Amino acid sequence: MTDWTFRAVDVTKSYDDGKTFANDRITLHVEPGEVYGLLGPNGAGKTTLVKQVIGLLKPSSGTMNLGPHDLVDDPDAARQLCSYLPQAQMPINSFKTHEAIAITGMIRGGTAAAVAARRDALIEALDIGEWRDTLGAKLSGGVKRLVGFAMVTVWPGRVVILDEPTNDVDPLRRRLLWEQVRRLGDEGVAVFLVTHNVLEAEKSVDRLAIIDRGRILAEGTPSSLKQVDRGRLRLHVMLAPHTPTPELPPFVEDHTRVRSNLIAVISEAEAVHGIGWAQELMGIGIAEEYALAATTLEDVYVRLTGDVAAREPASS
Numbered sequence: 001m002t003d004w005t006f007r008a009v010d011v012t013k014s015y016d017d018g019k020t021f022a023n024d025r026i027t028l029h030v031e032p033g034e035v036y037g038l039l040g041p042n043g044a045g046k047t048t049l050v051k052q053v054i055g056l057l058k059p060s061s062g063t064m065n066l067g068p069h070d071l072v073d074d075p076d077a078a079r080q081l082c083s084y085l086p087q088a089q090m091p092i093n094s095f096k097t098h099e100a101i102a103i104t105g106m107i108r109g110g111t112a113a114a115v116a117a118r119r120d121a122l123i124e125a126l127d128i129g130e131w132r133d134t135l136g137a138k139l140s141g142g143v144k145r146l147v148g149f150a151m152v153t154v155w156p157g158r159v160v161i162l163d164e165p166t167n168d169v170d171p172l173r174r175r176l177l178w179e180q181v182r183r184l185g186d187e188g189v190a191v192f193l194v195t196h197n198v199l200e201a202e203k204s205v206d207r208l209a210i211i212d213r214g215r216i217l218a219e220g221t222p223s224s225l226k227q228v229d230r231g232r233l234r235l236h237v238m239l240a241p242h243t244p245t246p247e248l249p250p251f252v253e254d255h256t257r258v259r260s261n262l263i264a265v266i267s268e269a270e271a272v273h274g275i276g277w278a279q280e281l282m283g284i285g286i287a288e289e290y291a292l293a294a295t296t297l298e299d300v301y302v303r304l305t306g307d308v309a310a311r312e313p314a315s316s
């Protein structure tokens with residue numbers, strides 16, 4: 001039986017005569033049924049990577065294979081086998097919602113009746129029935145995004161690539177969308193998910209890679225990536241505006257500061273001291289609020305890509 005695992009090996013993409021490495025020796029695989037997250041800051045190289053999967057860009061070097069197909073040499077196979085929701089909105093202005101979804105399903109090889117059934121199920125599951133007969137040109141940004149998602153998944157290929165699928169989507173419908181992403185995985189599709197939303201991704205992906213400046217910094221399941229932080233807590237202190245970082249007590253093992261947010265890492269044994277310190281800061285007006293919580297994937301993400309955050313203008 002064919003193994004339909006997607007494999008990228010040493011994929012490198014450089015721009016400007018090798019001055020910019022948008023992807024730098026990226027090696028990863030996504031199995032059928034797996035939802036694989038690609039997380040990283042702006043400009044990390046995520047879109048560049050997924051565009052190469054679908055044949056919209058050619059790697060400078062490295063290979064990409066899906067089952068027996070070499071996707072780099074055979075971009076036609078790539079387009080046939082992979083469905084792609086681009087980061088930019090789909091050009092659907094002159095189609096009604098139900099037409100846009102049905103047409104893409106049929107172009108991808110579904111029969112009219114089967115596509116119609118799946119389209120109706122998706123319209124209901126994403127709660128966009130209100131706009132079923134609305135022209136694309138008249139849809140709001142978030143609904144257009146959801147219609148784009150339905151177009152791409154109504155008759156999915158073996159690999160579905162979603163570049164920021166939840167952009168502009170309201171919180172309730174984002175939940176519905178994540179359920180559909182999960183369902184794709186359950187149906188045996190390999191899902192490549194590019195997102196900035198680390199906390200939502202944590203609940204939906206099987207494995208993920210955190211990438212920055214074209215390189216994979218860490219890869220694994222959400223819980224394996226959090227393993228390093230087991231037994232530690234994060235004390236999130238919201239500092240008052242324009243306050244310099246206060247002196248840190250010795251029990252703070254690590255800290256990150258992004259604008260007014262000070263995240264101090266402490267061991268579970270120091271929880272009481274941590275709260276005492278945060279309350280003290282509030283008492284003297286340095287802090288406005290605080291929260292103590294278990295480590296999340298977002299903390300791992302901030303730790304790994306934190307130097308990027310530090311490059312942001314110090315506006316606080």
Ligand SMILES: Nc1ncnc2c1ncn2[C@@H]1O[C@H](COP(=O)(O)OP(=O)(O)OP(=O)(O)O)[C@@H](O)[C@H]1O
Binds near residue numbers: 015016021046047048
């Ligand atoms: N056509 C191009 N020519 C030159 N450099 C490019 C080109 N397209 C992208 N880049 C550069 O490649 C790097 C990666 O860009 P990419 O769009 O893949 O980032 P991304 O991770 O998708 O970011 P975002 O989260 O903002 O969407 C960036 O430094 C970007 O400026």
Ligand SMILES: [Mg+2]
Binds near residue numbers: 046047087
């Ligand atoms: Mg991008």
